[in-house]
Amino acid sequence: MRLKFYELADAVDAQNNFEKFPNIELSGIEFDSRKIKVGDIFLPLKGERDGHDFIETAFENGAVVTLSEVEIENHPYILVEDCLAAFQKLAAFYIEKTQVEVVAVTGSNGKTTTKDMIDSVLSTTYKTYKTQGNYNNEIGLPYTILHMPDDTEKLVLEMGQDHMGDIHLLSDIAKPKIAVITLIGESHIEFFGSREKIAQGKMQIADGMHQGILVAPADKIINKFLPNDQEVVRFGPNEDIYIDNLVEHKDYLEFEVNFLDTKLIVPLPGKFNATNAMLAAYVGKVLGVKEHDIRSGLENIQLTKNRTEWLVASNGADILSDVYNANPTAMRLILETFQAIPENTDGAKAVVLADMKELGEESSKYHEQMITAIDPDKIDRLYLYGQEMEALVEYAKDIFPKGHLKFYRKDDEVDELDELINDVSNDLKANDQILLKGSNSMNLSKVVEKLL
Structure with missing residues (x-):
């Protein structure tokens, strides 16, 4: 980031007399005082601790100015009413200042993988930067914007939502040129009440666009929320863009799309990843990436950690790990993929399913x-873990032979994760295949770590 002191003050509507401070160049911004480097802005956010308590530490570590909601002495500062709101204003200003082109991605499932794919495709042709990890909220998105390298040409931003209005805010900050919605599912339905409300929230990704392109699924639930002032491209069978001649293999996909002449190969399982790759390919085509570069970008994709991936256990068994998050649509898709893969010779197939969180009053039904x-x-073999999965046990015990179904409690009184880890580790043989799927808070990553 390259920003002058006066630009910072103007961007956040400084409420104090900042003209007495030198108009120095600022090089970055951090809300963790331990990460401050010489030349940085300090952002004192209020969380479990009030960031204002660490202003002095930030200056000791090299900060040259701080935002602040209170007047301070002995250091350059910019007085604002709300530090988080000021941070977001600064990010919006920086998007306008740099004129970087933004591609925004949201969806109930697949948004991180699609973001990674878009970045991989665009990086064959442009200087790109993307949301790191899961920095996709009201703090993470402006942080990503203000940390992109100075030579960035295309910025790929992931946008998440927990409540209505979250994506409106993020879109208003980022002003995307292209916006992509991967899927409307049930994630966070506890906070939205219905899938229609989730769709309404996701469609707010277009709110900050000016003469852009919205790429959206052929899902009727979004039809009444489609913007009238943007170009809308729908994807799905017989829509504007679609997949053809898909062939699924254990650890890769090959398929064609109607807008390219070349066959695409993606080193990931699951036909849902063919859809994600198609979206990335389309964004690449719109932004002028050549077909052979689109193909190359998808073949060499590097995914954010803990997304769907094949791993090899220490004893040689195949692990399909998808333990970062879970919702009913995503769980169905990965089960469909796993069950369609032929078994290894003399091997068995095992599945570990853990609770899906934030499904509200109808969680048991889901x-x-x-x-x-x-x-x-x-x-x-089917292993079920968690308080919510107990609802599935009552149905699964009728279709699995005795000893082939195991249930492990996790509630306020008991957590049988260690028992799950031990049983799965002992049961898994060298020629077996195992799928693990559950919400991140269920810690199935610990099972994966043990198997590895």
């Missing part, structure tokens, strides 16, 4: 309904 996605003829 967990029960997973029984329709489970084929006992294709799964040899």
Whole structure:
């Protein structure tokens, strides 16, 4: 980041007399005083601790100015009413100052993978930067903007939502040229009340656009929320863009799309990842990436950690790990993918499913309904973990032989994660295949770590 002191003050509507401070060049911004480097702005946010308590430490570490909601002495500062709001204003200003082109991605499932794919495609042709990890909220998105390298040409931003209005705010900050919605599912339905409300929230990704392109699924639930002032491209069978001749392999996909002449190969399992790759390819085409570079970008994709990936256990068994998050749509898709893969010779198939969080009052129903996605003829052992998964046990015990279904409690009194880890580790043989899927807070990553 390259910014003058006066630009900072003007961008955040400084309420104090800042003209007495020198108009020095600022090089970065941090809300963790331990990460401050010489030339940085300090951002004192209020969380478990009040960041204002660390202003002195920030200056000791090299800060040259701080934002502040109170007047301070002995250091250059910019007085603002709300430090977080000022941070967001600064990010919006910086987007306008740099004129970087923004591609925004949201969706109930697949947004991080699609973001990574878009970045991989665009980076074959442009200087790109993307949301790091899961920095996709009201703090993470402006942080990403203000930390992009100075030579960035295309910025790929992931946008998440927990409540209505979250994505409106993020879109208003980022002003995307292209916005992509991967899927409307049930994530955070506890806070929205219905899938229609989730769709309404996701569609706010277009609110900050000016003469842009919105790429959205052919899902009727979004039709009444489509913007009238943007170009809208729909994807799905017989829509504006679609997949053709898809062939699924254990750890890669090959397919064609209607807007390119070349076949695409993606080193990931699951036909849902073919859709994500198609979206990335389309963004690349719109932004002038050549077909052979689109293909190369997808073949060499580097995913954010803990997304869907094949791993090899220490004993040689195959692990399909998808333990970062979970919702009913995502769980069904990964079960479909796993069950369609032929078993290894002399091997068995095992599945570990843990609770899906933030599904609200109908959580038990969503967990029960997973029984329709489970084929006992294709799964040899089923491990269920968590308070919500207990609802599925009552149905699964009717279709699995005794000893092939195991349940592990996790509630306020008991957590049987260690028992799950031990049983899975002992049961898994060298020729087996195992799928693990659950919300991040269920800590299935610990099972994966043990197997590795």
